Amino acid sequence: GLRWLTISALVGSIAGTASAWFLISLNAVTGFREAHAAIIWLLPVAGLVVGALYHFWAGPAEQGNNLLIDAIHDPVQRVPLRMAPLVYVGTMITHLFGGSAGREGTALQMSASLAHPLVRLFKMNAHDKRLLLIAAISAGFGSVFGTPLAGAIFALEVFLVGSVRYDAIFPAFAAGILANYVGHLWHAPHTVYRVGAIPPLDANAFVWAMAAGLIFGIVAWLFSHGMHRLQRTFKVMVPHAVMRPVVGGLIVAVAVYFVGTRYIGLGVPVIEQAFAMQAAPHEFVLKIAFTILTLAAGFKGGEVTPLFFIGAVLGSALSIFMPLPVGLLAAMGFVAVFAGATNTPLACTVMAMELFGADAGVYAAIACVIAFLSSGKATIYTKQQRA
């Protein structure tokens, strides 16, 4: 009752505030990087700092989102308070010097670690702590993307693949909705995507949407699989953890020298462009390469905005041979590659409705469900369990 309303309001305020300031500083840092392209050559040095920070101070916080998912299954796990400043600083450095990364990891980890002291404040048992973590994930996700309902469903859906349970339904929705509201009070900057006209679904469109979903699912599998593989390779090739981001940063910097800056950072302008005009068919491959290089090397941020990027440019490119509008295909890819890589088809369908309007829902649902099924057991969150 009132206890969980209070807790949800606190979690919402904490997460909404943290996400808003994070988004504002992320914009500042991205602007600075774009104005100073040569800063990319310092990425190996930045990697040394991030690597050292995490190696010497992080402890369990190094596991990032997987620690949060693990702590839901096993509430004995503590989410250390230092996780918030570490991931914030790590993400800022990553984006300032031109890594290719996201922001949801940062938002989720800040939200969960800053909300964690409530465990003691409200004398929570293991069950309550579980609900608190789910509320914090919802609040972090909802406020960083401006999609509170998707945040709530994501938090209920992410830790157990193939199942949603409702014991946390109130904290998840209340914290997500309030966090997004608090974010608005801070004028958190959210991107508005323009999908354009969405044709009514017919049998033809249904089949094409399924085909697109299949491709999105395969690419989601490629991303998860590639990420895990490269992480292993890095560990073998560069045994010392502190040196990994240095090597990774150097490779990214050299790649940027040849390919340009289009595939680093969040890439929001490229995502917006993908909705308006056909992307080239190789763009998603380059973004996958830059992102798994950046993250497998140990830089910070998250995978979700890169997954949005990969899906949007891939969907946009599918309009070369698929008879669906480019904006709609970009929107479907935006959510469906993410759905496939995280096993959260319901959250992603609702996210499409929140970001692109209710009419996008049917197309998004087909693409997300098929991507979820066709990506197999691949997941970027290795601590997910299966129902």
Next chain:
Amino acid sequence: GLRWLTISALVGSIAGTASAWFLISLNAVTGFREAHAAIIWLLPVAGLVVGALYHFWAGPAEQGNNLLIDAIHDPVQRVPLRMAPLVYVGTMITHLFGGSAGREGTALQMSASLAHPLVRLFKMNAHDKRLLLIAAISAGFGSVFGTPLAGAIFALEVFLVGSVRYDAIFPAFAAGILANYVGHLWHAPHTVYRVGAIPPLDANAFVWAMAAGLIFGIVAWLFSHGMHRLQRTFKVMVPHAVMRPVVGGLIVAVAVYFVGTRYIGLGVPVIEQAFAMQAAPHEFVLKIAFTILTLAAGFKGGEVTPLFFIGAVLGSALSIFMPLPVGLLAAMGFVAVFAGATNTPLACTVMAMELFGADAGVYAAIACVIAFLSSGKATIYTKQQRA
């Protein structure tokens, strides 16, 4: 893979066609009744026919939606083919002579019983049969209300309270989306509700939305509880099943003589009115009374459109003292009383987005989650199990 795509397409075609013709004939019957008000005096005779039909021919089909839910849990249960013509004729008679009832029961039962022969055609085992029933429920619901995503989530959500499992996610979404498409091909008539402007959520609106959700949940409890109670009372007072609709029909006819025809039939015009202007605070009580009388007596149709009516006029009336727009409160009540009475908060939230636009989602989510929690274990589907 292709097997379930074929099955889903067949279920979608069957359900979409059945729902479309059902809606078209329902409109005709409702038009006739409205033009001939005196027909209400024949409701007791109509009751005799419905009562006799079900008593002598229905067998297990008499259990209606509960049989479908039961068959999902225990696939040994057969869904007889005669269920479709029985519920169709029973619903037509109920609406022609002025009972207060819905249509989703009819759509679900027609869909499930007409799809049931696919069990033999595709040599299905128990697990497959379960998926088929879920697909049929999704298809019936999605096509009768024009809300395919809500239909799919409803079908995944309804049989097990407090949990959604994804083993049926593909058949549910595919059949629901295709059924709605087939319905459109038949020009199935769906009502478009005009909610008007939706203000951005703030802390004040959040608290009012919670308060509204609490009231919706209590009313959902009242409806379920009143229905079960009146059913038991009827069984004691009128021991012979065939006579129950006769007595019930007589009471309804006399009540219509005093109160008028506003609370019988589907009541779609009253629902539309509730979105546009404040309803009186007693209207939801009268609709509850007329509906539980009609259905507990043994007339056919379903509970959902009456629940939409009850929620919409109740929400509309809440604008007397709640500082939210009347259209928004009507929309919240429309989905939230239903969510409370059937324990399907996610389906109802998505339904609100499909019917009223994505902006209604946050308000609907708060109202539906709170109504789900505050209605307790009350449910109109007694065969629901708890996760």
